[in-house]
Amino acid sequence: MSPRLEALLKRFEEGDQRALARLITLIENRAPERNAVIERIYEKTGQGHIIGITGPPGAGKSTLVNVLIGKYRAQGKRVAVLAIDPSSPFSGGAVLGDRVRMTDHYRDPGVYIRSISSRGSHGGLSRAAREIVKLLDAFGHEVIIIETVGVGQTELAIMDLADTTVVVTVPEGGDAVQVMKAGLNEIADIFVVNKADREGADRIKAELELNVHLRPAGGWRPAVVMTQASADKGVDKLVEMASKHREYLDAHRDPVREANRRTHELVEVVSGELEQRATRSLRTGGAEKLVVGVRDGRINPYSAARKLLEDPAALGELLAANNNSD
Amino acid sequence: MSPRLEALLKRFEEGDQRALARLITLIENRAPERNAVIERIYEKTGQGHIIGITGPPGAGKSTLVNVLIGKYRAQGKRVAVLAIDPSSPFSGGAVLGDRVRMTDHYRDPGVYIRSISSRGSHGGLSRAAREIVKLLDAFGHEVIIIETVGVGQTELAIMDLADTTVVVTVPEGGDAVQVMKAGLNEIADIFVVNKADREGADRIKAELELNVHLRPAGGWRPAVVMTQASADKGVDKLVEMASKHREYLDAHRDPVREANRRTHELVEVVSGELEQRATRSLRTGGAEKLVVGVRDGRINPYSAARKLLEDPAALGELLAANNNSD
Numbered sequence: 001m002s003p004r005l006e007a008l009l010k011r012f013e014e015g016d017q018r019a020l021a022r023l024i025t026l027i028e029n030r031a032p033e034r035n036a037v038i039e040r041i042y043e044k045t046g047q048g049h050i051i052g053i054t055g056p057p058g059a060g061k062s063t064l065v066n067v068l069i070g071k072y073r074a075q076g077k078r079v080a081v082l083a084i085d086p087s088s089p090f091s092g093g094a095v096l097g098d099r100v101r102m103t104d105h106y107r108d109p110g111v112y113i114r115s116i117s118s119r120g121s122h123g124g125l126s127r128a129a130r131e132i133v134k135l136l137d138a139f140g141h142e143v144i145i146i147e148t149v150g151v152g153q154t155e156l157a158i159m160d161l162a163d164t165t166v167v168v169t170v171p172e173g174g175d176a177v178q179v180m181k182a183g184l185n186e187i188a189d190i191f192v193v194n195k196a197d198r199e200g201a202d203r204i205k206a207e208l209e210l211n212v213h214l215r216p217a218g219g220w221r222p223a224v225v226m227t228q229a230s231a232d233k234g235v236d237k238l239v240e241m242a243s244k245h246r247e248y249l250d251a252h253r254d255p256v257r258e259a260n261r262r263t264h265e266l267v268e269v270v271s272g273e274l275e276q277r278a279t280r281s282l283r284t285g286g287a288e289k290l291v292v293g294v295r296d297g298r299i300n301p302y303s304a305a306r307k308l309l310e311d312p313a314a315l316g317e318l319l320a321a322n323n324n325s326d
Numbered sequence: 327m328s329p330r331l332e333a334l335l336k337r338f339e340e341g342d343q344r345a346l347a348r349l350i351t352l353i354e355n356r357a358p359e360r361n362a363v364i365e366r367i368y369e370k371t372g373q374g375h376i377i378g379i380t381g382p383p384g385a386g387k388s389t390l391v392n393v394l395i396g397k398y399r400a401q402g403k404r405v406a407v408l409a410i411d412p413s414s415p416f417s418g419g420a421v422l423g424d425r426v427r428m429t430d431h432y433r434d435p436g437v438y439i440r441s442i443s444s445r446g447s448h449g450g451l452s453r454a455a456r457e458i459v460k461l462l463d464a465f466g467h468e469v470i471i472i473e474t475v476g477v478g479q480t481e482l483a484i485m486d487l488a489d490t491t492v493v494v495t496v497p498e499g500g501d502a503v504q505v506m507k508a509g510l511n512e513i514a515d516i517f518v519v520n521k522a523d524r525e526g527a528d529r530i531k532a533e534l535e536l537n538v539h540l541r542p543a544g545g546w547r548p549a550v551v552m553t554q555a556s557a558d559k560g561v562d563k564l565v566e567m568a569s570k571h572r573e574y575l576d577a578h579r580d581p582v583r584e585a586n587r588r589t590h591e592l593v594e595v596v597s598g599e600l601e602q603r604a605t606r607s608l609r610t611g612g613a614e615k616l617v618v619g620v621r622d623g624r625i626n627p628y629s630a631a632r633k634l635l636e637d638p639a640a641l642g643e644l645l646a647a648n649n650n651s652d
Contacts, residue, residue: 039628258623265627266620267608271601273635274645278597282589294592297584301591302365309599316642319600 001036009040012139017112020139027131028116030124030276035269038131044138048080049246052162053147054187059168060194064229064238065147069105071239072143079105080141082132083115084125084148084158112141126157127272130265133161159187164245166238168192169208171200185211188222189245192238196226220248274319281318327362335366338465343438346465353457354442356450356602361595364457370464374406375572378488379473380513385494386520390555390564391473395431397565398469405431406467408458409441410451410474410484438467452483453598459487485513490571492564494518495534497526511537514548516567522552522560546574600645607644 001009011019027034051068053061065081072079105111116128129146136144148158159165167188172195191208193201208224215221223241227234282291287308293299308314327335337345353360377394379387391407398405431437442454455472462470474484485491493514498521517534519527534550541547549567553560608617613634619625634640 035628035632039626039632042626042628259621262620262623262627263608263617266617266630267605269628269631270608270634270644271604273631274600274604275597278600279593282593282596291589291592294588295585297588300365300368301588302361302368302595304592305595305599306361306365308596312642312646315645316638318596319641319645320638 001033001040005033005037009037012041012135015140017109020112020135021114023135024114024116024132027128027135030128032276034131035273038134041135041138045134046137048137048141048144049242050133050137050144050146050161050163051242052159052165053145053168054149054156054159054165055168055192056170057149058172059170060229061147061149061168064168064192064194064227064235065145066104067229067232067235068145068239069111071235073105073108073110077142078110078112078140079143079145080112080136080139081114081145081147082129082136083113084129084146085115085117112136112139124272126160127268129158130161130268156187163249164189164242166190166192166242168194169204170195171198171204185215185222189220190222190238190241191224192227192234193224194227194229196234197228197231201226220245277319286318287314327359327366331359331363335363338367338461341466343435346438346461347440349461350440350442350458353454353461356454358602360457361599364460367461367464371460372463374463374467374470375568376459376463376470376472376487376489377568378485378491379471379494380475380482380485380491381494381518382496383475384498385496386555387473387475387494390494390518390520390553390561391471392430393555393558393561394471394565395437397561399431399434399436403468404436404438404466405469405471406438406462406465407440407471407473408455408462409439410455410472411441411443438462438465450598452486453594455484456487456594482513489575490515490568492516492518492568494520495530496521497524497530511541511548515546515571516548516564517550518553518560518564519550520553520555523554523557527552546571603645612644613640 008019008022012023023037026037053065055061062083065083069079069081105113114132116125116132133144133146146158146162148156165187167185167190169191171193185208191212193204193208195201196205205224205226212222212224223244225234225238225241227238229235281287290299290304290308294301294304308318334345334348338349349363352363379391381387388409391409395405395407431439440458442451442458459470459472472484472488474482491513493511493516495517497519511534517538519530519534521527522531531550531552538548538550549570551560551564551567553564555561607613613630616625616630616634620627620630634644
């Protein structure tokens with residue numbers, strides 16, 4: 001570890017938010033040092049309550065998050081928000097506006113807000129999100145809120161990181177509920193019907209409750225909470241239910257699940273690193289003959305890949321750890 | 327290659343649609359034989375015109391695709407459709423209904439329609455889609471249509487596979503256009519305003535045309551095509567523009583871009599295979615001591631990963647090609 005990174009980690013450990021921000025950037029850019037960073041802070045993770053908030057565009061998620069921050073701050077808790085900004089222009093309108101709305105808490109040192117774009121990080125987004133959440137956790141945040149627009153494969157996968165997943169909908173989404181039954185109910189620990197003063201709120205509540213009722217017996221049964229986030233109505237109830245869900249999780253720890261989660265993490269780190277090493281090597285002169293053949297069109301990429309993968313020596317060279325030439 | 331797979335490939339080469347379907351399933355399941363399959367058929371690819379169709383839910387994409395199929399069939403062309411079904415219930419309503427609408431062509435042997443779910447394939451979706459398109463291409467389809475709901479990171483990445491990307495919108499999406507300017511215009515080769523009989527169609531057309539006009543000079547300038555797919559209006563114009571775009575591509579082949587694309591393919595195949603080998607090994611007894619330590623919580627996953635990655639011998643064993651024990 002370089003002295004510079006060492007110094008940065010020390011500042012992180014002393015509670016310097018700028019050091020946190022720089023480490024997040026390092027993760028976001030998939031810098032080679034990222035595994036060393038997470039290894040170092042790993043033992044300090046596992047304390048924060050990770051709350052995922054998802055739902056369709058326009059459900060008022062950001063307003064809800066803004067009010068939630070205030071509630072947790074009133075309890076004296078330190079709060080972090082990781083907002084995944086949509087990669088697609090279709091999925092939501094006022095992206096910038098959303099972030100601005102959260103700046104009620106901009107000057108509060110007990111609140112850290114970061115948004116990362118889902119654009120560009122091509123496949124690495126859920127890994128990056130997992131590691132950023134670890135940083136936010138190890139930094140000492142007692143509540144970590146991850147906000148996504150629940151519209152794509154990657155965006156939904158990120159909800160796996162949460163202890164407690166909150167699915168936000170609105171009365172207008174009436175027909176969406178039909179579809180939600182097919183899928184989103186599987187990931188929801190709490191349903192929120194926001195803008196609950198609007199017509200149709202009671203109907204959607206009844207539908208969601210019926211849906212919860214139809215779940216197999218045993219296990220946590222999601223609550224349906226009615227809110228009007230913009231008027232600060234119902235959000236206390238959401239905080240209460242989130243806390244109950246966390247107590248439930250604490251009382252029902254599943255050692256097998258936790259062991260699997262750790263193994264999964266090992267697999268992800270190893271395979272992610274191998275992927276990155278191979279990519280880096282091939283782009284910077286590794287397996288040169290084959291790569292040139294592929295570039296020239298003399299050998300097709302699949303044949304070249306097979307040759308490389310069948311040759312342990314070539315593979316070993318390609319994956320050597322010191323291949324950080326770029 | 328097993329005699330069974332050999333026989334399957336032979337039937338594929340003879341034009342047996344059931345063999346095509348089975349090979350696609352094999353790709354979809356990320357079976358270990360998939361690279362050998364693509365290597366075998368690779369030289370036959372590169373003939374079909376790959377058309378990507380994307381846009382928000384409710385824009386009428388599936389109806390449009392259905393009409394498009396008819397147009398290409400009238401030209402005597404064989405057509406394949408690969409529809410990526412949304413992973414999220416938010417992103418679209420009548421998923422099943424959509425597929426059913428396309429079954430106008432169900433009994434036509436010159437049309438092959440397949441939908442794959444974006445759910446579950448966790449990260450592997452764009453690789454799978456790339457390889458399935460190759461199969462559809464090598465099978466002899468002259469037009470290959472990929473349809474996605476353009477809402478998530480992965481779904482948009484799939485549009486990279488297309489020669490010609492068609493972005494479909496509707497007059498109701500008026501404010502979405504503001505956002506489209508920020509992003510989707512970058513990937514569109516052709517804009518379609520569907521349901522063009524509705525109010526606001528001319529305004530959205532003008533906005534899109536202004537947007538196209540503001541692109542830097544040089545290169546292809548996207549057309550804006552007005553359609554009413556359900557009444558078969560405007561779709562001939564879309565076919566004409568798609569064909570013009572393909573001619574443009576043929577006339578402006580960029581050898582550097584093509585070389586980069588092939589290299590990228592090599593990198594993807596190699597890194598994907600390494601990822602899969604590592605995952606498989608770690609889940610089936612490879613690096614047993616470390617994995618057990620991680621499961622038991624005696625060593626954290628990042629430390630275990632570092633130890634493994636620093637040890638060339640352990641890594642070599644983990645990645646041995648014959649580790650297909652599961």
